[in-house]
Amino acid sequence: xxxxxxxxxxxxxxxxxxxxxxxxxxxxxxxRSEIAGLFDVVPSQINYVINTRxxxxxxxxxxxxxxxxxxxxxxxVRLLDDIDVLDSxxxxxxxxxxxxxxxxxVQTLYNNDLIxxxxxxxxxxxxxKDAIDLNNNDLTDIMRANIMISILNRLxxxx
Amino acid sequence: xxxxxxxxxxxxxxxxxxxxxxxxxxxxxxxRSEIAGLFDVVPSQINYVINTRxxxxxxxxxxxxxxxxxxxxxxxVRLLDDIDVLDSxxxxxxxxxxxxxxxxxVQTLYNNDLIxxxxxxxxxxxxxKDAIDLNNNDLTDIMRANIMISILNRLxxxx
DNA sequence: ATAATAATAGTCAATATTAGTCAAAGAATG
DNA sequence: CATTCTTTGACTAATATTGACTATTATTAT
Numbered sequence: 001x002x003x004x005x006x007x008x009x010x011x012x013x014x015x016x017x018x019x020x021x022x023x024x025x026x027x028x029x030x031x032r033s034e035i036a037g038l039f040d041v042v043p044s045q046i047n048y049v050i051n052t053r054x055x056x057x058x059x060x061x062x063x064x065x066x067x068x069x070x071x072x073x074x075x076x077v078r079l080l081d082d083i084d085v086l087d088s089x090x091x092x093x094x095x096x097x098x099x100x101x102x103x104x105x106v107q108t109l110y111n112n113d114l115i116x117x118x119x120x121x122x123x124x125x126x127x128x129k130d131a132i133d134l135n136n137n138d139l140t141d142i143m144r145a146n147i148m149i150s151i152l153n154r155l156x157x158x159x
Numbered sequence: 160x161x162x163x164x165x166x167x168x169x170x171x172x173x174x175x176x177x178x179x180x181x182x183x184x185x186x187x188x189x190x191r192s193e194i195a196g197l198f199d200v201v202p203s204q205i206n207y208v209i210n211t212r213x214x215x216x217x218x219x220x221x222x223x224x225x226x227x228x229x230x231x232x233x234x235x236v237r238l239l240d241d242i243d244v245l246d247s248x249x250x251x252x253x254x255x256x257x258x259x260x261x262x263x264x265v266q267t268l269y270n271n272d273l274i275x276x277x278x279x280x281x282x283x284x285x286x287x288k289d290a291i292d293l294n295n296n297d298l299t300d301i302m303r304a305n306i307m308i309s310i311l312n313r314l315x316x317x318x
Numbered sequence: 319a320t321a322a323t324a325a326t327a328g329t330c331a332a333t334a335t336t337a338g339t340c341a342a343a344g345a346a347t348g
Numbered sequence: 349c350a351t352t353c354t355t356t357g358a359c360t361a362a363t364a365t366t367g368a369c370t371a372t373t374a375t376t377a378t
Contacts, residue, residue, distance in 0.1 A: 032337060042356055067363025069168025070336035121317050122278060122310055126285035131309035150290035154280055201366050226373025229326040
């Protein structure tokens, strides 16, 4: 049928709808069930759209609240230019991260002017061995990796 | 539907109303049933708002009196110096720390100029639910407490 | 003074109102 | 066919709202 790219699935439509709003606004705040109703899908499909299309890699951060007056808010953030450092660090971490490697990473961040001394100190405190100790070396390394990745993802954008 | 977000829940509205008064005054003294009537909610919702949004961790102390002429007074507390803020926050954490309380603590650090916005968001990334998830809510809260205490202790001598 | 009553605020559990997770089924793609 | 992406829905989790019952203090009556 037709000419253009007429065959979008519903998730693509929802994505387009939200990004249209975000073209004019820094953020969009929705009620999940409302959007689901608008496109006649189950509410959890909104989560699917958000998880697959509004990630931090794409420059969006998402926060939400449940209960009465609950919402989902999608916010556009300005990604930094030299994000490849972060990408490669995250890729290098993988599943587990030793204390020694974590210190190397913090040093790399500092050398690349992605963090200052004080921020480095805060990060090191967050992954301190005693803080995240789990009586299990493997688990501790997994926890350290998770925390470090979460922080690295935060460093993708400014503000 | 973009930036403009009108749909807060009533508890948020009540919170905002009270904090608006507290912006100009050291304290606010209310009659519970009056505020409840103003927002058309049951009186006990005022307690809910106070218990969830005006805790000591957030820098408020609340006292009240029952009987004729009874009242609830919310007072902004001014902590003496940085070390006191950190000490009292650490003391308040104890063993476990919920996501909500952790956000309050970070807000308090920011309000007291102990951290800036960027440091706040790094800390929040470090204790993010997904990062420290352990498939066990209690364990997650313990982990969050440990990390937060480690960071607070670091801030003590980090100046 | 003491007791009864009125006028407050507090507690707690039930219910309501949202959003999140996860895995299975279905559809599209190569 | 195999694989990946989309759609669905049952179950879970978090937060807000409500109301019945309790506790405390002040006021009034005896």
